[in-house]
Amino acid sequence: MAHDATTTGTGNTELVRVATSESRFARYGLIGIALCFVALFLVLPLAAVFTEAMRNGPGEFFTVLSDPETFAAIELTLLVAVIAVPLNLVFGVAAAWAIAKFEFKGKAFLTTLIDLPFSVSPVISGLVFVLLFGSHSLLGPWLQSHGIQILFAVPGIVLATVFVTFPFVARELIPLMQEQGTSDEEAALSLGASGWQTFWYVTLPNIKWGLLYGVLLCNARAMGEFGAVSVVSGHIRGLTNTMPLQVEILYNEYNFVAAFAVATLLALLALLTLVLKSLLEMKYSAQIAASRRH
Amino acid sequence: MTARTAPLWQFRQPSVIPGFGLALGVTLSWLILIILIPLSGLAWRSSALGWGTFWTLATDQRTINALRISFGTAFVAALINVVFGVILAWVLVRYRFPGKRVIDAMVDLPFALPTAVAGIALTTLYAPNGWIGSLLTPLGIKIAFTPIGIVFALVFVGLPFVVRTVQPIMEEIDKEVEEAAATLGANRFQTISRVLLPGLAPAVLTGFALAFARGVGEYGSVIFIAGNLPYVSEIAPLLIVIRLEEFNYPAATAIAAVMLIISFAMLLIINMIQAWSRKRYGYGA
Numbered sequence: 001m002a003h004d005a006t007t008t009g010t011g012n013t014e015l016v017r018v019a020t021s022e023s024r025f026a027r028y029g030l031i032g033i034a035l036c037f038v039a040l041f042l043v044l045p046l047a048a049v050f051t052e053a054m055r056n057g058p059g060e061f062f063t064v065l066s067d068p069e070t071f072a073a074i075e076l077t078l079l080v081a082v083i084a085v086p087l088n089l090v091f092g093v094a095a096a097w098a099i100a101k102f103e104f105k106g107k108a109f110l111t112t113l114i115d116l117p118f119s120v121s122p123v124i125s126g127l128v129f130v131l132l133f134g135s136h137s138l139l140g141p142w143l144q145s146h147g148i149q150i151l152f153a154v155p156g157i158v159l160a161t162v163f164v165t166f167p168f169v170a171r172e173l174i175p176l177m178q179e180q181g182t183s184d185e186e187a188a189l190s191l192g193a194s195g196w197q198t199f200w201y202v203t204l205p206n207i208k209w210g211l212l213y214g215v216l217l218c219n220a221r222a223m224g225e226f227g228a229v230s231v232v233s234g235h236i237r238g239l240t241n242t243m244p245l246q247v248e249i250l251y252n253e254y255n256f257v258a259a260f261a262v263a264t265l266l267a268l269l270a271l272l273t274l275v276l277k278s279l280l281e282m283k284y285s286a287q288i289a290a291s292r293r294h
Numbered sequence: 295m296t297a298r299t300a301p302l303w304q305f306r307q308p309s310v311i312p313g314f315g316l317a318l319g320v321t322l323s324w325l326i327l328i329i330l331i332p333l334s335g336l337a338w339r340s341s342a343l344g345w346g347t348f349w350t351l352a353t354d355q356r357t358i359n360a361l362r363i364s365f366g367t368a369f370v371a372a373l374i375n376v377v378f379g380v381i382l383a384w385v386l387v388r389y390r391f392p393g394k395r396v397i398d399a400m401v402d403l404p405f406a407l408p409t410a411v412a413g414i415a416l417t418t419l420y421a422p423n424g425w426i427g428s429l430l431t432p433l434g435i436k437i438a439f440t441p442i443g444i445v446f447a448l449v450f451v452g453l454p455f456v457v458r459t460v461q462p463i464m465e466e467i468d469k470e471v472e473e474a475a476a477t478l479g480a481n482r483f484q485t486i487s488r489v490l491l492p493g494l495a496p497a498v499l500t501g502f503a504l505a506f507a508r509g510v511g512e513y514g515s516v517i518f519i520a521g522n523l524p525y526v527s528e529i530a531p532l533l534i535v536i537r538l539e540e541f542n543y544p545a546a547t548a549i550a551a552v553m554l555i556i557s558f559a560m561l562l563i564i565n566m567i568q569a570w571s572r573k574r575y576g577y578g579a
Contacts, residue, residue, distance in 0.1 A: 020472045020473055020476060021388075023482070030385050030389070033378070034386075037378045038397055041446075044419055045407075045412060045419060045450065046403065048415045048418045049411060049415045052418055087324075094320035095321040095324075097317040098317035098318040098321050099321075101317075103306060104305055110325075113329065114321075116329055118507070119507045119511075119557055119558070120511065121534075121553060122513050122514070122531070123535055124336070127547075127550050130543075131332075131339050131543065131547065132335045136543055159328070163328055182309070182311055195312035199313070217405065217406075220405070220406045221405075224410075227512075227513035230535070243408075245410075247411060266407070266408045269406075273406040274406050277399070277402065278395070278398075
């Protein structure tokens, strides 16, 4: 791999290098193109968020963040993630257990259905709940007469978030658990462990890093979801605005420093997610690699 | 049919592992409750419109333009991502350079960064008075508030799909294949274009399909940079939101149904091409 253009050893190694690697010119050219692309599309946008937030100095940055509406948005975002992520965690483990440990009819179809939210526009993910619970729907009038508020309230936001983050944990676990097979569990069972014991003491330790990886991605999406939440939230200030919605409102009011200040928090969350994700990949690459090959 | 006592048709193969009923039960009820009932509600509402109404709503000029813009920009962005995504994956798999690990981690930024944040950041860069936009304005190039801006936002959100599908397959390529090609007299360009790239085709196609599907539905990162001019730079998801805000539920439903039908049809076609090309070429197939 480390063949360098400076390899001047025997003629043979030089020949091999020439035959199975590109010329130095081509290599540097490709690296240059890749780096420019990354700088233009990934690094600069991130830099823009931090710079714009600090435009008027750190003092104003912290002042705008202590705004009560912004604070309410942060609280709501955390609340939604705290509800949605564990729900999808339980679902993900159950789905992976059924799909990876057993052979049954319609398994491929079930896997496709689980992936469905990935191919549905976030806006449509929100729309389906508006159609289900809105005042024009079948359920709407009944809910209204019983004083149950789902749309334009926290339950609607949670539902939409659960919908868009539905596949994350299952998707990470299924390939991992398929690769691990069932022999560990069979050994535990034959030694007299109960089903739950087998799960807690054998399966869970095997999948914990992959599980954490899925939860990490699920959480990033749950906190950052915009389209689906935007449709069901109703944008009630201080009540149903999550952080991404707060970013939009502030931005559209030309309150750029405040918009970018909230965006900075979300960007920091994204960076934290990336760092943790890279650490997990580095330390437990063998465990997680399976899920990256899907 | 392997065992004498096995019935001709059985739902699942026997296993000593417990918990199938519970796990499948939880999975199915959650799936039905969260995904299938809401989605079938959409199907039911659009079929309740009746064919005539549906057709009128779906063929409204503004709707057609919005769909054309969404699918067109997503297609162009996915193509751009295929080119640069494959180069990026190649560089990450094959070469060594300082900062490689950071770049590799950065590729996932679009997965982790909320789309609204990406949207306002890209707009800040490419607006006529922005960091990059101000350099381009004197040249007469306008990116933000045009369909080009939409393409830029979709390139951002789609990039990791291509890189992360192609990269692991590239890592699996056997060096011997290249050596064989070289000993048979192929030059490097021939080896890459005729031996390596065809083998990567299924993965590239998957990456393209994922980036494209994501781009068609993308909303958060696009609405800030698009300018949202009806008929010109208004994407279909935004038109759904606009119709919803007008309480025009039938129109919103119709646009959503058309988007879903076209997306699923395209994914189906791409799946079929993929299966075909995996049979013909393909690593690790």
